[in-house]
């Protein structure tokens with residue numbers, strides 16, 4: 300890494316730069332508002348303080364959803380379930396513990412823990428049960444409605460926990476307000492608002508810091524492209540579970556504060572309208588923006604209160620209209636739109652680079668990899684009699700192939716021959732119906748894709764698969780980090796990979812803005828950055844110009860220095876340029892192998908291609 304950063308670290312400029320790097324424009328803004336809020340909290344009229352406390356509490360609930368959905372991409376429709384669980388936990392424990400301890404912070408802490416444990420349990424079944432994305436929303440909402448039904452049916456006095464009567468539809472009454480340890484002094488409305496603001500600021504800042512860690516980038520990857528994230532070696536189930544649990548804990552905290560705020564809690568927190576409000580807040584405020592969660596609540600609740608509160612019959616119509624207007628006119632939400640405007644008109648506020656950007660390094664340092672750093676040794680990969688059926692279609696019907704370590708190997712065959720399915724079988728995306736896959740000497744047939752990726756299998760899919768909204772640098776960085784789990788090493792490898800691809804200039808451009816050819820290279824670079832032992836490239840030159848194609852030939856020869864490379868390709872000129880042994884697939888198995896000249900002289904090969912109406916082979 301460059302050392303000039305170090306030597307300058309005594310002067311002011313780098314400190315300023317560092318601050319800006321860690322605290323982009325939203326953060327000083329949020330800090331200023333928090334401070335103003337804290338000052339206001341002590342001076343505002345008590346009834347206002349109570350109103351605003353509720354908004355801050357709802358803001359925390361919205362923040363939990365921003366984190367789970369906006370950042371991690373999990374549409375948890377049941378965020379209010381954890382909110383309600385936190386509220387009930389606080390209510391019950393507050394009533395039972397307060398007479399002994401004289402404070403309710405223990406109950407509040409327990410609310411967080413209980414909500415987190417429930418979220419972790421539910422999340423475990425959802426994510427480790429490989430439930431599809433749509434079902435996640437349905438299951439979480441159903442869970443909320445089950446709680447609604449159950450808590451509504453606890454009117455009988457036999458439903459009590461200690462001194463706390465659950466109270467059915469009326470809920471728990473007589474919940475103690477927030478009491479801090481020490482004097483047992485009841486927190487005043489102004490004190491409560493101050494406390495809520497302080498708690499929200501702490502949680503928001505904590506989430507901000509968490510998202511700045513590799514974990515945040517991995518969550519962004521997960522949200523953008525789950526399959527790619529898995530193929531880079533991340534166990535996506537685990538990351539989703541952690542995100543879901545953290546979200547549940549924050550919602551539980553908000554719920555505990557809510558019960559303390561109202562000194563009662565009833566099952567309506569689990570109702571459908573309450574559940575639907577959370578995504579509305581977040582959409583209005585900006586679904587990725589942490590501070591936007593609070594802005595969204597303030598706008599929606601402000602409008603709703605102005606219309607006469609939840610009881611006003613016009614409220615749902617106006618809220619619905621507001622939501623549609625925001626989604627159509629400000630799809631990013633209110634706060635991101637405002638900060639974008641501020642950035643445009645006050646360029647001094649402009650955010651500097653947030654990433655540890657590439658230093659424009661070229662050439663490769665010591666080490667055997669063209670992108671810098673140590674490389675693992677190439678490994679052989681073997682498939683033995685692999686079958687794969689999709690319903691009635693036999694995509695693979697007994698394919699066997701052994702590819703020795705290092706060098707390049709080409710696969711050709713007409714469309715539908717099973718080449719992509721074969722690759723997906725090697726990378727772990729599909730499990731074979733029968734047959735065996737070996738990496739080196741190790742059986743990997745039943746390994747998940749992320750396990751295979753960590754063992755050294757890298758794949759470039761036929762349909763380009765990268766993170767369109769993340770920068771080119773972040774794309775390769777995620778690949779490198781997936782393999783190395785070391786920030787500094789991932790930085791170096793990512794820079795090296797971009798230099799290797801001649802994409803250093805565009806490191807901070809979103810990958811989705813790159814040209815088609817550049818995106819294909821970038822995906823090859825991601826495979827390279829993940830330090831693979833075996834590289835699978837599925838039609839890497841599709842849609843490329845001749846010049847770009849020739850560049851890919853070079854990249855593949857570089858890759859083959861440290862890895863075993865298998866390339867699926869239709870372009871026969873390209874295959875000839877690679878000068879590699881060729882295996883032809885047909886109807887789900889190996890048809891023949893040899894040099895490209897041998898295959899082109901084979902009448903049967905020509906028949907299969909021409910019979911399918913594909914003329915690439917003659918080109």
Ligand code: ADP
Pocket residue numbers: 689692693694712713714715716717718719720721
């Ligand atoms: P190739 O890459 O050689 O063109 P594929 O492996 O994509 O061939 O497809 C082989 C056969 O398997 C085709 O008949 C295709 O329709 C079928 N197939 C591939 N993937 C799926 C899937 N996910 N579901 C159902 N059928 C599939």
Ligand code: MG
Pocket residue numbers: 718719720761
């Ligand atoms: Mg294919």
